[in-house]
Amino acid sequence: MPELPEVETVMRGLEPVLNNNHITKVTLNRSDLRIPFTPTLKDDVENQTIHSIKRRAKYILIHFSNNKILAIHLGMSGSMLILKPNELYEARVHDHVIFDMKDGARIIYNDPRRFGMIFTLNNDEMTSHKAFAHLGPEPLSNHFSAVYLKDKLKSKKSSIKQALLDQTNVVGVGNIYACEALYKAGINPLTPCPKISLAKYEELVRCICEVLRGAIAAGGSTLKDFRHADGELGYFQHNFAVYDRKGQACPNCECDVTKTGGIERIVQSGRSTFYCARKQK
Template sequence: MPELPEVETTRRGIEPYVAGRVLTAVTVREPRLRWPVDARVGDLRDRPIRALRRRAKYLLMDLGDLELGIHLGMSGTLRVVEADTPLRKHDHVDLHLDSGRVLRFNDPRRFGAVLYLAEGLSHPLLANLGPEPLDDTFSGDWLYRRSRGRKVSVKSFIMDNATVVGVGNIYAQESLFLAGIHPSRPAGRISLARYQRLALSIRAVLAKAIEAGGTTLRDFTRADGQPGYFAQQLRVYGRAGQPCPQCGAPLRGGRHGQRSTVFCAACQR
């Protein structure tokens, strides 16, 4: 699944082509996505696009009195193409621009979404999200306060979008390794000092991934068609049985919340 760095990479890739343009029309070929595409989406005409933002893993196209939200789901991608570009299989939605180009949404698994957000950030899908990991509102103090009394594992805790948005499976593993925290440790039993280190680690890992262009996954390529490169820098994710990059001990694999997890039993406590 594309995680926050992949979504931010996509936003940066397509923003120059859409911000300041006019959304002239929308073509919906397949409305049966994760949530059915609202019929009002197909009726949008001649709407100036004020900005393209991101909240968690949602891309938000500011159309003035409403926002058009796009979630890439498990396998969704966005491409800016000429209007006469031949369709590919699973090209479900086209957003037509006054430049003659089209922002094309492709999603083989149909777990993504195109959302009509008349309520903006108060929409139920967005209203209860936690802070952005790269914003000043996110800190070790926030993690410490929110974790008190929690028995859930720290990995599941930081992957909860109500705690902090966008820390998916890959980046949770990488951040916990960098902070030296075992993924199974109960969230409520971690000190303030260690949470401060973890918050810095989350920031560092995500910022580096965004700079590198996102992590290359089977289903993800950047908006310009080129793969990301952060996968070459992963320390633990997908490396069970290989030597720890810090101490050389074999990395261990396990599962937390039905998600695969790799960690170093010697370096992470």
């Protein structure tokens, strides 16, 4: 599942392909993904100079000199395949969008579950557009801190795990890294937000950043159906501490798993949470 580190990795993989290049042709193999493609999408981006490529939350943003922005969200199963010039393209199921580049390279957006989104917007809409207006701070920016988070969540009735998944509180953290960060910080995912001390929030913020930075450094971790932006299969980080490890021992665990049952799996607002009840009180 692409979360912030995976999106960052895809963005960095796209950068060298997009720089000093431009899109000559956009091929839409259907009319929508999760939402319809912007009707003017082709006109907005074809043969326009690419200004820069950025990331906001889990969106990849390609800025063009005509003040248009192409926003790409990978959803759950979206991936980008890059074909070098003259590299043979063999169409696959779920290849929904193809970007042909001036130099002959191709970028292919594939998304089996179609939870992704591709749309364009104007530069000046970045703060008002409904996809971005409500978003909280970037976790790796100066706007994200323990003081901010404690204040933001002081009157929330939800658990800390649910709050971390809420993109109005902090962006980019998905189910996997929320579990991992809470484990690392030693916080029970069921803890109501107001019960967490500032000191614990300090620890949590530190752990969120560590977990995200570690995954970015690893080239973006992923699960089954994620592909690396460089055209190769994505790096599969299977060394999560708790995620998808129900019943197993957590790292450096000294307790008897046959007695404790190991890592527990619970469901919070329809999402799986994995945690160690001994280490996360």
